[in-house]
Amino acid sequence: MSFLFHIGRYILFVKRVFARPLKPRIFFKKVITEIDTLGINSVGIVFVISLFMGAVITLQLAYNIDMPFIPRYAIGLGSRDSIILEFSSTIVSLILAGKVGSHIASEIGTMRVTEQIDVLDVMGINSASFLVLPKVVALIFINPVLVVLSMGIGIFGGWIAGSFTGIVPGADYIYGIQYAFVPFYIFYSLIKSVVFAFLIATISGYWGYYTKGGSLEVGRSSTTAVVVSSVQILLFNLILTQLLLA
Amino acid sequence: MIKVSHINKSFEGTPVLKDINASFEKGKVNLIIGQSGSGKTVLLKTIVGLHQPDSGDIWYDERNFTGMDAEDRKDVRQEMGMLFQGSALFDSLTVEENVRFPLDMFTRKSMEERIERVNTCLVRVNLYNVNKLYPSELSGGMQKRVAIARAIALNPKYLFCDEPNSGLDPRTAIVIDELIQELTQEFCMTTIVNTHDMNSVFGIGENVIFIYQGEKYWEGSGEDIFRCDNKELNDFIFASDILKKIRDL
Numbered sequence: 001m002s003f004l005f006h007i008g009r010y011i012l013f014v015k016r017v018f019a020r021p022l023k024p025r026i027f028f029k030k031v032i033t034e035i036d037t038l039g040i041n042s043v044g045i046v047f048v049i050s051l052f053m054g055a056v057i058t059l060q061l062a063y064n065i066d067m068p069f070i071p072r073y074a075i076g077l078g079s080r081d082s083i084i085l086e087f088s089s090t091i092v093s094l095i096l097a098g099k100v101g102s103h104i105a106s107e108i109g110t111m112r113v114t115e116q117i118d119v120l121d122v123m124g125i126n127s128a129s130f131l132v133l134p135k136v137v138a139l140i141f142i143n144p145v146l147v148v149l150s151m152g153i154g155i156f157g158g159w160i161a162g163s164f165t166g167i168v169p170g171a172d173y174i175y176g177i178q179y180a181f182v183p184f185y186i187f188y189s190l191i192k193s194v195v196f197a198f199l200i201a202t203i204s205g206y207w208g209y210y211t212k213g214g215s216l217e218v219g220r221s222s223t224t225a226v227v228v229s230s231v232q233i234l235l236f237n238l239i240l241t242q243l244l245l246a
Numbered sequence: 247m248i249k250v251s252h253i254n255k256s257f258e259g260t261p262v263l264k265d266i267n268a269s270f271e272k273g274k275v276n277l278i279i280g281q282s283g284s285g286k287t288v289l290l291k292t293i294v295g296l297h298q299p300d301s302g303d304i305w306y307d308e309r310n311f312t313g314m315d316a317e318d319r320k321d322v323r324q325e326m327g328m329l330f331q332g333s334a335l336f337d338s339l340t341v342e343e344n345v346r347f348p349l350d351m352f353t354r355k356s357m358e359e360r361i362e363r364v365n366t367c368l369v370r371v372n373l374y375n376v377n378k379l380y381p382s383e384l385s386g387g388m389q390k391r392v393a394i395a396r397a398i399a400l401n402p403k404y405l406f407c408d409e410p411n412s413g414l415d416p417r418t419a420i421v422i423d424e425l426i427q428e429l430t431q432e433f434c435m436t437t438i439v440n441t442h443d444m445n446s447v448f449g450i451g452e453n454v455i456f457i458y459q460g461e462k463y464w465e466g467s468g469e470d471i472f473r474c475d476n477k478e479l480n481d482f483i484f485a486s487d488i489l490k491k492i493r494d495l
């Protein structure tokens with residue numbers, strides 16, 4: 001019951017979010033600010049996580065397929081495909097759902113409980129669109145960039161781990177990451193990252209926008225936003241994988 | 247003038263406003279008084295269209311606000327200024343940007359003209375050298391004044407204030423009250439103020455409406471209030487011992 005209620009209200013909310021901005025110049029400026037707060041501020045965490053996960057993926061592969069008839073470069077190939085197909089788009093988006101999603105929900109939730117959203121509504125401004133659309137656009141723009149960045153750093157992390165432990169010689173790894181490369185995989189990952197960005201921004205915006213009460217409820221909305229957007233990312237990951245790779 | 251007729255509003259089956267009829271006059275400060283929880287904020291938010299009434303009509307001069315769609319309402323909305331219970335300044339914007347906000351959104355004036363208007367409004371509410379500060383760096387009374395400056399930036403015809411002096415010391419409260427009264431007369435606005443502060447009732451109440459548990463119990467001027475014999479109103483007004491003593495003098 002409440003599940004259906006939220007789905008219905010979410011759809012109506014998204015319809016309101018996608019309205020033509022009142023002042024394109026102000027909208028554009030807000031998008032730039034959001035790219036900075038949501039995207040640029042996430043580069044650090046994406047960098048660290050990708051580096052370490054890339055290294056771990058490579059080591060795991062190397063230790064698990066330590067068989068004489070499997071060439072060493074296969075490890076480079078395996079790392080590359082895991083990172084490009086799954087890790088960079090899905091895991092990075094999940095982490096962003098935590099960081100960016102809670103930020104969006106608490107910012108908008110605070111505006112709700114302190115009546116700042118009412119101020120916009122009284123003026124006749126479409127508050128849902130004014131507050132959430134710049135975040136959606138910014139995240140759709142920046143998430144693919146972060147994902148590509150993560151791919152590069154993850155593969156680099158694998159190379160470092162492999163060479164330093166000596167378990168995958170650098171040359172083999174480099175050969176492996178170029179072997180049987182399917183460019184479509186990158187495209188597939190980018191499509192996913194755009195969909196995930198949309199989900200994170202709209203779902204977190206939704207929970208923030210419909211916060212009721214005080215600061216306690218703002219905290220609650222922000223937790224709910226993270227949980228719901230993470231679950232939706234996992235669900236859509238499944239759907240998109242079936243649609244695009246089947 | 248703003249008129250409301252037969253306004254009903256309930257939340258999840260609980261009636262909050264019951265058949266409210268009232269008219270709020272132009273050029274005057276109209277007060278809505280009542281206990282905490284009596285429905286003052288809900289009534290004010292219904293009048294400005296933040297809540298949709300279950301039934302009844304709201305008239306802004308000759309325009310029926312309840313019958314309009316969102317697009318038509320925009321014209322009326324630009325003639326409204328509203329001051330919220332907690333000031334509701336945008337905390338990511340400076341004082342200047344807060345007051346400039348309605349000008350940025352709704353006018354085509356140049357930046358210099360807008361800033362000039364911002365300064366005029368800030369001076370009007372007696373604020374100087376605060377343009378670059380953030381709301382969190384201001385005292386409660388200053389925040390209220392910035393919010394008033396923002397509310398009058400577009401020269402509204404209708405001004406709504408939800409408990410403009412709650413949380414302020416008595417002196418500052420009177421300053422804010424007088425400011426609202428002066429602005430109302432100066433720009434001949436229709437002003438509606440929610441309050442449970444007796445100082446405001448006696449000080450600026452030209453037309454007072456008393457709400458009790460969502461119903462209108464009494465209407466009159468600030469002076470009439472002493473002479474009224476409505477029990478609920480008397481209980482509300484003379485809740486404090488000092489006022490009781492004054493009455494019995």
Ligand SMILES: Nc1ncnc2c1ncn2[C@@H]1O[C@H](COP(=O)(O)OP(=O)(O)OP(=O)(O)O)[C@@H](O)[C@H]1O
Binds near residue numbers: 257283285288
């Ligand atoms: N959005 C809402 N949903 C459900 N109930 C509400 C809502 N807003 C207000 N109420 C209820 O309506 C009643 C009147 O609330 P309102 O905020 O109008 O009181 P008030 O007269 O402004 O009080 P105060 O002086 O404390 O501000 C309260 O019982 C409140 O619980």
Ligand SMILES: [Mg+2]
Binds near residue numbers: 286287288331408409
């Ligand atoms: Mg109130």
